[in-house]
Amino acid sequence: MTESPESPRLQYVQPLDLAYAPPSYPQPELDASCTAARAYLPADVEVGWIVRQGDTAFAWCPTATPAEPVALELGRYITEVVRDIALDGAPVPVAWNVVSERLLTEPAREMTYAEVLALAYPDSRE
Numbered sequence: 001m002t003e004s005p006e007s008p009r010l011q012y013v014q015p016l017d018l019a020y021a022p023p024s025y026p027q028p029e030l031d032a033s034c035t036a037a038r039a040y041l042p043a044d045v046e047v048g049w050i051v052r053q054g055d056t057a058f059a060w061c062p063t064a065t066p067a068e069p070v071a072l073e074l075g076r077y078i079t080e081v082v083r084d085i086a087l088d089g090a091p092v093p094v095a096w097n098v099v100s101e102r103l104l105t106e107p108a109r110e111m112t113y114a115e116v117l118a119l120a121y122p123d124s125r126e
Contacts, residue, residue, distance in 0.1 A: 023086035025095060028053035028113040035096075036116045039078075039103040047071045048078065049120045050099050051113060058082075058092045059113070060099065061120045078102065 028034045034053040040046050048062040060082045064071035078099060085095045117124075 022083045024083070025058040025086055025092060026056060028057040028059055030114045030117075031112055033110055034113050034116070035108045036111055036113075037100070037105040037108040038119075039105050041068075041071055041074070041104065045071045047074050047103065049116050050096065050103070050105065051116050052092055052096045053113065055092050058095045059116075061116065063120050074103075 028051055032053060034051050034057070036049055036051045038046065039048050039050060045068050046063050048060060048064065051057075051059040051061065060078055062075035062079060064075045066072060081099060081102065082095060085098055090098075
């Protein structure tokens, strides 16, 4: 017995549909110029990088490891702050200002997002 294409048996349903994704900002383009600042704790313990590409894209790149529990916890806190700001619908400049106010940062500098990722995650392989 052959089943027709309209048969319910042949209409597959995805096993898992995306039910929820945390609010976020668009990611910066890899090769485009962006403004980035390294965030750290006193004693030069790196927490992560904040990245802004104009008024359209924003990224928080946490870099702390379990070996630095205070930095790791601060990185998690900033991740939640960014989600809350995105949920409120705040524009990218507001996100940059709010996160910058909560962290010690080096002066912001212009670089590509790919350069930021290479500095933030030097051991990662493509």
